[in-house]
Amino acid sequence: MVRRMRESVDFPTPPGQARGAAPMEFRDEHLLESLTVATPEQLDALPFGVVRMDLHGIVDGYNRFESDLSGLSAERVVGKPFFEQVAPCTNNYMVAERFAEDSLDEQLDYVFTYRMKPTKVRLRLLKASPSAEHQYLLVEKS
Amino acid sequence: MPTASIDHEEFIQFLYQCPVGIAQIDPGGGITLLNAKGSQLLMPHAPRALLENLFDVLDPHDPTLRGLPSTFEGYGTLCEHRVVRVESPDAGSPRVQHLAFTLLKIGPETIMAVFEDVSRVVAAEDEARDLLTTAAIESGRSELAAEVLHDIGNAVVGIGTRTATLLEDSGWPELDQLGKLGAFLSLRAEELAASLGAKKAEALARLVGEIHGALDDRRRRTEESMQSFTASVHHIQEILNLHRHYARQNARGLRERIPLRAIAEDALTIQASALEKRSIAIERRTAPGLPKLSLDRTRMIQVLGNLLKNACEAFDACPAEAGRTIVVEIAPAPAGPGVRMELRDNACGFAPEQAESFFEKDTSTKGRGSGLGLYHCRKVVEAHGGTLVLRSDGPGCGASSVLTLPDTPTPEPDHA
Numbered sequence: 059m060v061r062r063m064r065e066s067v068d069f070p071t072p073p074g075q076a077r078g079a080a081p082m083e084f085r086d087e088h089l090l091e092s093l094t095v096a097t098p099e100q101l102d103a104l105p106f107g108v109v110r111m112d113l114h115g116i117v118d119g120y121n122r123f124e125s126d127l128s129g130l131s132a133e134r135v136v137g138k139p140f141f142e143q144v145a146p147c148t149n150n151y152m153v154a155e156r157f158a159e160d161s162l163d164e165q166l167d168y169v170f171t172y173r174m175k176p177t178k179v180r181l182r183l184l185k186a187s188p189s190a191e192h193q194y195l196l197v198e199k200s
Numbered sequence: 201m202p203t204a205s206i207d208h209e210e211f212i213q214f215l216y217q218c219p220v221g222i223a224q225i226d227p228g229g230g231i232t233l234l235n236a237k238g239s240q241l242l243m244p245h246a247p248r249a250l251l252e253n254l255f256d257v258l259d260p261h262d263p264t265l266r267g268l269p270s271t272f273e274g275y276g277t278l279c280e281h282r283v284v285r286v287e288s289p290d291a292g293s294p295r296v297q298h299l300a301f302t303l304l305k306i307g308p309e310t311i312m313a314v315f316e317d318v319s320r321v322v323a324a325e326d327e328a329r330d331l332l333t334t335a336a337i338e339s340g341r342s343e344l345a346a347e348v349l350h351d352i353g354n355a356v357v358g359i360g361t362r363t364a365t366l367l368e369d370s371g372w373p374e375l376d377q378l379g380k381l382g383a384f385l386s387l388r389a390e391e392l393a394a395s396l397g398a399k400k401a402e403a404l405a406r407l408v409g410e411i412h413g414a415l416d417d418r419r420r421r422t423e424e425s426m427q428s429f430t431a432s433v434h435h436i437q438e439i440l441n442l443h444r445h446y447a448r449q450n451a452r453g454l455r456e457r458i459p460l461r462a463i464a465e466d467a468l469t470i471q472a473s474a475l476e477k478r479s480i481a482i483e484r485r486t487a488p489g490l491p492k493l494s495l496d497r498t499r500m501i502q503v504l505g506n507l508l509k510n511a512c513e514a515f516d517a518c519p520a521e522a523g524r525t526i527v528v529e530i531a532p533a534p535a536g537p538g539v540r541m542e543l544r545d546n547a548c549g550f551a552p553e554q555a556e557s558f559f560e561k562d563t564s565t566k567g568r569g570s571g572l573g574l575y576h577c578r579k580v581v582e583a584h585g586g587t588l589v590l591r592s593d594g595p596g597c598g599a600s601s602v603l604t605l606p607d608t609p610t611p612e613p614d615h616a
Contacts, residue, residue: 130216143216176233
């Protein structure tokens with residue numbers, strides 16, 4: 059059974075912003091900046107899935123929410139190419155090919171196949187720049 | 201929170217990475233299970249990002265699939281490898297895929313759908329069909345061309361013979377007689393003046409002299425025209441002979457070892473009028489000691505002819521200027537045994553990023569000739585193991601067609 063998560067999580071203030079509670083939400087305009095400085099524990103506490111990849115699509119962060127949905131542990135997917143081996147359902151022009159863009163902040167409705175069950179989700183694709191260290195795929199259950 | 205066992209996790213990952221789409225559907229098409237590949241293939245074609253019913257996704261592309269479960273009794277295969285052409289609903293940039301579906305009834309209310317992307321296979325089959333069609337058309341065209349060329353050749357031979365006869369019989373005895381009359385009148389000027397009067401005698405001699413001069417001038421111009429006409433007839437015969445030679449070769453479809461330069465010269469002869477009409481000079485640069493290559497003579501003359509024609513037509517888009525030149529450079533291939541040929545013009549050129557678009561099938565771009573022609577040219581060159589690229593540094597910088605052909609052994613001909 060999937061643990062009930064809080065709707066938002068207190069989060070370190072991104073550089074350049076006033077200090078204080080900065081709840082991180084799926085649609086937060088500054089979410090990418092917050093994700094960049096988040097610890098693995100903070101990512102695990104989020105109420106939506108977070109997949110952190112390098113610019114080649116190699117997974118280097120897979121939070122608990124996403125792991126629970128997919129049935130795949132972080133240990134199993136970290137180091138693997140996300141679009142080809144972890145979630146081939148995203149390996150098309152709607153998702154994977156979008157990350158070829160220099161920068162990206164796009165949301166779209168999609169259908170994942172968690173444990174073979176078609177599951178409506180809302181995806182958010184995030185990439186700061188071609189020189190960024192990471193890019194992110196966020197998953198919110200519809 | 202559930203913790204997946206390793207076995208369970210491995211099983212899930214196995215299904216996630218299955219290279220074909222698998223779905224479990226009910227007889228109405230409702231999707232109850234779907235693997236990752238299935239989602240990857242179907243999502244781009246799912247209207248409004250809804251993936252609840254397989255037939256809802258496929259109805260716009262093949263509505264007959266929906267009816268299969270109701271007409272099928274028992275268990276087994278409802279359809280096998282049914283290829284459906286699907287187009288994504290994004291009107292801005294429609295994407296076409298060919299998905300092959302196999303539907304298996306595995307329970308009273310359960311159907312397994314297995315599907316895969318066969319777009320490449322379909323494209324390869326289309327290409328093979330095109331090639332067969334092209335080959336058949338070319339074969340028929342060659343036979344027809346050979347017959348037409350033969351008939352035209354006979355007619356041209358008749359014209360040539362008649363022209364030669366006319367040139368040989370170009371004596372103008374009446375003109376000679378008129379000349380003699382003029383000389384006689386000059387010689388007898390005093391006697392004529394005595395009988396006709398001085399003015400009339402002078403006028404008569406002048407009239408005869410002017411008629412003779414005018415006719416002589418006309419004779420000279422006629423002979424010049426006849427000589428030019430004869431040269432043109434010879435040129436037509438030369439081109440006809442070349443085409444007849446290539447048409448015969450085309451019917452045989454053989455490769456032979458020949459110098460690329462020889463084919464280039466034939467192509468230049470065939471394109472001579474196009475070059476002359478545009479006042480384009482040809483500059484030949486041929487390295488010594490180049491090997492003969494194993495070539496399909498007919499196909500290669502089509503390639504070189506097409507490249508030359510494109511280079512000629514590129515000048516049509518430029519303002520008429522002096523110094524129009526096409527450099528035909530033939531040299532050893534830069535890597536490995538073979539020959540590199542470059543046709544370099546100083547016409548209008550193009551943006552470098554456009555180069556590959558000229559080779560797209562069914563693409564035609566003004567100023568660089570027919571896209572269909574270049575598509576087939578590249579196919580012919582690749583069938584010889586070579587490469588064909590277009591290059592330009594940009595508009596106004598001219599352009600090059602670079603052809604590289606390897607020196608490979610001549611294949612044994614097929615004997616039916």
